Amino acid sequence: MNIPRTSFPRVVIIGGGFAGISLIKSLKNCELQVVLIDKNNYHTFQPLLYQVATGGLEPDSIAFPLRKVIKDIPNFYFRLADVLKIDSLKCEVETTIGNLKYDYLVIATGSNTNFFGNKNIEKFSMSMKDVPQSLNLRSLILENFEDALLTSNFEERNSLMNFVIVGGGPTGVELAGALAEMKKAILPKDYPDLDIRQMQINIVQGGDRLLKTMSLKASEKSEDFLIDLGVNIWKNVHVLDYDGKIVKTSTDLTFNASTVIWAAGVNGAKVDGLESDCIVERADRFKVNEYNLVKGYENIFAIGDVACMELLIFPLGHPMMAQPAIQQGKHLATNIIAKITNKPMKPFKYKDKGSMATIGRNKAVVDLKNWKFQGVFAWFVWMFVHLFSLIGFRNKAVVFFNWVYNYIRFDRETRLIIRPYKHKNKESF
Amino acid sequence: MNIPRTSFPRVVIIGGGFAGISLIKSLKNCELQVVLIDKNNYHTFQPLLYQVATGGLEPDSIAFPLRKVIKDIPNFYFRLADVLKIDSLKCEVETTIGNLKYDYLVIATGSNTNFFGNKNIEKFSMSMKDVPQSLNLRSLILENFEDALLTSNFEERNSLMNFVIVGGGPTGVELAGALAEMKKAILPKDYPDLDIRQMQINIVQGGDRLLKTMSLKASEKSEDFLIDLGVNIWKNVHVLDYDGKIVKTSTDLTFNASTVIWAAGVNGAKVDGLESDCIVERADRFKVNEYNLVKGYENIFAIGDVACMELLIFPLGHPMMAQPAIQQGKHLATNIIAKITNKPMKPFKYKDKGSMATIGRNKAVVDLKNWKFQGVFAWFVWMFVHLFSLIGFRNKAVVFFNWVYNYIRFDRETRLIIRPYKHKNKESF
Structure with a gap:
């Protein structure tokens, strides 16, 4: 893959979704070599895909070039590839463009559609x-x-x-x-x-x-x-x-x-090569401990949808959505640093920021911890939260313009x- | 094709490019049935395709839904189809979704890339x-x-x-x-x-x-x-x-x-079925007279790139670009009305509005009839003209925003x- 070995430990991250991006952003000032591998050269803001499907937004405004995320960060690399397998004995990831050694591996591959085995x-x-x-x-x-x-x-x-x-x-x-x-x-x-x-x-x-x-x-x-x-x-x-x-x-x-x-429904997008007893069969997610370490491994982490942290309050793992992924990514950055510097890691604690869904113009539902509301104000909150979660100023601006335009004109032009x-x-x- | 026959004459237009759109807009208040056929459901603003190819603009902002062009015009129809052949004896167009009778046919199919026969x-x-x-x-x-x-x-x-x-x-x-x-x-x-x-x-x-x-x-x-x-x-x-x-x-x-x-180079995107002597072999364009009537036919017109009006000042026909197409489309509308109402048609006269090209930021060249200039001002003129030629307010706004953003940030984000x-x-x- 033409990535030089340096004296810094190498962290390989598979997947540039919410979890991967959040981790990378939090690692940017550390003495590490970071290699991000993704099958696409862009991050996808999945919560707005339905607006692409219905002609409300252009795809380019909910996607963001991954190279731009790591731009200007020394020692950070991106490679466009499909990961085929993990070889945990050799500490190597096998991909369509060759093998890559890792010191620490982070699996952040997200999830796939779950058809429950129905081929039709x-x-x-x-x-x-x-x-x-x-x-x-x-x-x-x-x-x-x-x-x-x-x-x-x-x-x-x-x-x-x-x-x-x-x-x-x-x-x-x-x-x-x-x-x-x-x-x-x-x-x-x-x-x-x-x-x-x-x-x-x-x-x-x-x-x-x-x-x-x-x-x-x-x-x-x-x-x-x-x-x-x-x-x-x-x-x-x-x-x-x-x-x-x-x-x-x-x-x-x-x-x-x-x-x-x-x-x-969705399944974890698991990667081949690890022991079968670290996988939750039903959901294809990797069992992780409270530090997001995959069960049985000392240098392989999983975060986001593909990670299943079975806790008392989340016996089936955290919900497979953006917030746990973002929070786990951010948290793992501090744990990786702790691990490298031989300091104790801290257990992950999920902070439920609430959830929301929009149904149409002026129609949304929002559940916060102490406040549940619906209707016009919820719709504004939904828009505001989604707009500010989008990566990149250009994307925010184009999406905002489209929303205003579509609202005023009752249109979806794309x-x-x-x-x-x-x-x-x-x-x- | 499920299009009812009415007492109005039926004009079938093949192609929703600059020529076809310009014709349609000029026909909208006439007592006609108009059927637009195109292989895509959108109009493409070809002069900006190079910006899509180089990541400066999203494709959706230089394309425009054809159904939106004819929206709210009674008796105007759009059909998504490839045209296979014209049967001029039966006054019928053969397409991938069936045949359609016409009273007047307008060929506005534009041009294809000309590889001069080199298959490699x-x-x-x-x-x-x-x-x-x-x-x-x-x-x-x-x-x-x-x-x-x-x-x-x-x-x-x-x-x-x-x-x-x-x-x-x-x-x-x-x-x-x-x-x-x-x-x-x-x-x-x-x-x-x-x-x-x-x-x-x-x-x-x-x-x-x-x-x-x-x-x-x-x-x-x-x-x-x-x-x-x-x-x-x-x-x-x-x-x-x-x-x-x-x-x-x-x-x-x-x-x-x-x-x-x-x-x-480009070739006319000719359509099969007409007599071979109405085609300019070298260029695959239809020979038309000064009323854009295809040579030898009384109710088949051709406009834009695919039409070759051999005049003294344009012995090879008009240049294959947007301006002749737009002007011919507009002019043909008045001639079709004239023909239907048995009034004399008027010959097409091309008004050269000049030409321009942009090379990069602050770098463009503009040739007007009496004024040729280059550099920053030319670049502003180029942008202004292209912005205002785009169809649709949303497209104009999104393109404008992207240009400002790209200019300030030296970026091309898509x-x-x-x-x-x-x-x-x-x-x-």
Whole structure:
């Protein structure tokens, strides 16, 4: 990989997501050599991918070049590569561009969509975990409407205009809301020769309420908001299968739909090579102790979604979302320094900053520790928090401008089929 | 295609480029049914594609949804399709989504890259005529630098950092300037472990000066600007072949380069089905009379790049650029109305508004009829004209913001490999 060995200890970080970036920023003044490896040359701000998929934001404004994150930091390197395997005996990472020795390894690979082993669903449904997937979804939505124009067959048109979102977490709820706003404000103008009332947006939730990790009030209010927007909510229903045409569920409910978006769960994006007993089978996450050390290893850490710190208050590990990742990244920086300087490491303590979800214009739900609120003010808080969490001034400014523009004009202008999905992937349909 | 016949005459327009859009806007208050067919659902502002390719602008801000152009105009339709053939006897257009009858047909298909029949060059070099091609080029440039990091072979690294631009027209000159600015301000920071001096930017021009359609002064000054920026200019040299590694030329000059960008000429994007004697063989453009009627036809027009109006002052037709296209589109609207109402049509008269090219920050050349100027003021004029020619307020605002940001920060932030080109198209390398 052409990275020179220096007298400084080498820390190799796999993954430039929230956890990896947060760690790197906190390490920047230390006497270390840091190598960041990622399969993309950019960081993705995943919480806003749904706005890319629905034409509200351009992908470039929620992504940020990883090289720019480490710019001007001496001894920090970036390499674009897929990691194939960890060889813990040799202290080496095997990648598509060669092997790399590490003194300390940090696994921050995040998570993948969890299809629970259903190959059909994996093949025919859409995910929304990265930029290309979101652009594929954006293309598919628009291509479906173009196709709906061309058919005189009522059933076929119904299917093309029927959207089934599986999973009632923040991703599912936010996407359902955004689709509903497209239905209301944009599609009737773009497709005046279609009866947009035919468009159906369904959200299917296994449990008995949406946003089940949030407060009861947040669930209720988000359901009210979605119903107001015309979204059909199906609770206590599990999707069992999808063949590209018919969605089968655990009840006698079926959907005839060309588009299924799978937002029903994630798995840790584990890396091969470590002992199997350090992995939580069910979730593909690495078991870590309170210092984020992977079980059984002394110089391999895991942080963020891929780490599972089983504590009394979090028996299944921390929730797989941005906040634990950011906090673990920051905290690990101090522990790495402690370890190198032979000082005692400090256990990680998660500070719950609350959670939130937006459903549409002026409609959001926010749960803080001592204050839960919904509606317009929650929506402003949601926007403010997301805007300031974005990396880079340019991104913040462009996103802010787009939001103001979209709000005033009731528009989402980036509805371009730049990478045709359906008509290039015909075999899957 | 599910488009109802009404009592209004039907005008079918193939292509939503400068010509097609300009025609549509001018037809919007007429008693006509208008059907716009395009292979993309968006209009592309081609003059700024080079900024997408070099990470200065996001693709979404130089593209505009075609459905939004015709939004709220009754009786105007858009269909996303490739046109296969024109059947002039049946007055029908054959497309990938079915056939469509027309009363009047307007061919506004623009132009394609002209490789002058060289299959090798077509296979191995990059073009920059549309958004996906520009994104491919952006990816390739960045992927080359990532690869250059990994090799210890000096020759290989040279080749990866060697860029050959064939053609010294505005596209070639603007791209060369943008690459030179990346070399100066961005790449040394992004790739501190590479010796960026190894990066070579070559512009190869068949004639004896760059920007040969502009004034001598503009040519001289643009060459000065490029030399200042460190670009190698090769004049009176023709590129004969490229096998993905070695560029062969008409002289003993050769280049060992992984990237060749072909900006050496365009052909009309002619459509099949019309008589062969209405086509200018050399250029694949349709011969049109002064009313833009295709030779031998009474209800088929051609406008923009694909139309060749052979006049005394333009024996080879108008230059293939935005201004003639926009003016012909606008003018044709009045002629179509005249024809329908049995009034005499008026011959098209081209009003030369001048031409311009930008080389880099504070560096542009502008030729107006009575005033030719270069430098900072020219650069402001260039920006102003391009900004105001963009369609849509949102696009204007986002582009403006990016330019200000890039100017102040010496940055180009959208350098993301969102659609990996090289590593997904390995067979071509």
